[in-house]
Amino acid sequence: GQNIDQPTEMTATEGAIVQINCTYQTSGFNGLFWYQQHAGEAPTFLSYNVLDGLEEKGRFSSFLSRSKGYSYLLLKELQMKDSASYLCAVMDSNYQLIWGAGTKLIIKP
Amino acid sequence: GAVVSQHPSWVICKSGTSVKIECRSLDFQATTMFWYRQFPKQSLMLMATSNEGSKATYEQGVEKDKFLINHASLTLSTLTVTSAHPEDSSFYICSAPLLAGGPHEQYFGPGTRLTVT
Numbered sequence: 001g002q003n004i005d006q007p008t009e010m011t012a013t014e015g016a017i018v019q020i021n022c023t024y025q026t027s028g029f030n031g032l033f034w035y036q037q038h039a040g041e042a043p044t045f046l047s048y049n050v051l052d053g054l055e056e057k058g059r060f061s062s063f064l065s066r067s068k069g070y071s072y073l074l075l076k077e078l079q080m081k082d083s084a085s086y087l088c089a090v091m092d093s094n095y096q097l098i099w100g101a102g103t104k105l106i107i108k109p
Numbered sequence: 110g111a112v113v114s115q116h117p118s119w120v121i122c123k124s125g126t127s128v129k130i131e132c133r134s135l136d137f138q139a140t141t142m143f144w145y146r147q148f149p150k151q152s153l154m155l156m157a158t159s160n161e162g163s164k165a166t167y168e169q170g171v172e173k174d175k176f177l178i179n180h181a182s183l184t185l186s187t188l189t190v191t192s193a194h195p196e197d198s199s200f201y202i203c204s205a206p207l208l209a210g211g212p213h214e215q216y217f218g219p220g221t222r223l224t225v226t
Contacts, residue, residue, distance in 0.1 A: 033214065042202050042217035043153070087152060097143075097215070101152040 002026045004100035006088050011106045012078055020073045020086050020103045028093020034062055034073045035087040037102065043087055046073070075105075083107045111137045113205055115218035122193055122225055129189045130221045132203030138183035139205035143215065144176075147200045159186040193225045 003025045012018040024032070031050040035043035049055055049064035049071060061074040073086055088100040112135040122128050132142055142159040157178055158166040165178035177189040190197055200222050204215040 040200075040220075040222075042204075042220045044217070045214045048214060097155070099153045099155075104150075 002090075002092065002098050004088055004090060004098055006086075006100045006103045008101070009104045009106065011108060012075075014078055014080060014107055014109050016078050017074065017076050018078060018105065020075075020088075020105065022071045022073070022088035022100055024069050024071070024088070024090045024098070024100075026090045026092045026098055029066060030091040030093065030095055032062075032064055032071050033089045033091070033097070034060075034071075035089065037085045037087060039084070046086075078107050080107050080109070111135075111205075111207055111216040113139075113203065113216045113218040115203055115221050117221060118219060119222040120224070122223070124194055124225055125192055127189055127191045128193055128223060129187055130201055130203075130223075132186045132188070132205075132218050134184045134205050134216075137205075137207055139186075140183060142180060142186040142203055142205045144178065144186075144188050145202045145204065147202060147220075153202065156188075161186075190223065193223070195225045198223055198225045 006022045033048050034046040036046050037043040047062035049062050054063045059076045064071045085102040085104050087102045089097045091097055114133045116131045120128055140161045144156045145153040146156050147153050155168050156171045159178045159180040161180045161183055167173045175191055180186040200220050202220040204217045206213040206215050
């Protein structure tokens with residue numbers, strides 16, 4: 001079956017760095033997405049990786065290793081507004097998105 | 110970026126009534142739209158894929174006669190929850206990719222919070 005695993009909840013301190021991991025097992029692979037979702041709101045797109053390596057976009061970076069079925073989202077210089085759920089999603093061979101359960105990130109002052 | 114709107118943003122209805130939720134792509138044409146449901150503290154659950162001009166494709170376990178989907182134009186898909194029950198209370202979100210059939214990011218509507226009393 002298809003499966004996406006990510007931690008349920010993480011806590012970090014304002015100004016620090018946090019890494020949210022995602023491992024996946026899917027039928028085929030057409031890229032991995034990270035979305036941010038604030039409580040009561042719809043998800044917003046953060047990043048897309050289809051090749052191995054690190055993609056940097058401002059304070060956020062996303063890494064992919066296809067051979068290991070592994071990705072992480074790295075958030076630097078954490079701000080209180082970064083408190084949200086972070087969703088990992090993999091696009092399978094049919095271009096269907098398989099969603100992880102999300103990681104709730106709590107930022108403390 | 111592309112914009113997807115949903116209407117209404119929240120709705121309260123009585124058990125047994127029907128509710129229609131609209132999803133519109135405002136600045137692009139969407140041949141495909143996706144309908145999700147999200148219960149509190151849970152991730153997105155894909156309910157169905159809405160295809161313009163053809164029947165929707167429903168995920169396993171989703172009753173197609175209860176959740177009616179109509180994708181009548183390239184910018185509008187509607188989800189009708191028929192004979193709503195309290196267990197249908199949830200956050201319903203639609204999304205659309207700029208281009209269908211490829212690894213493209215999806216643009217999400219703001220969601221509709223449905224409460225059935």
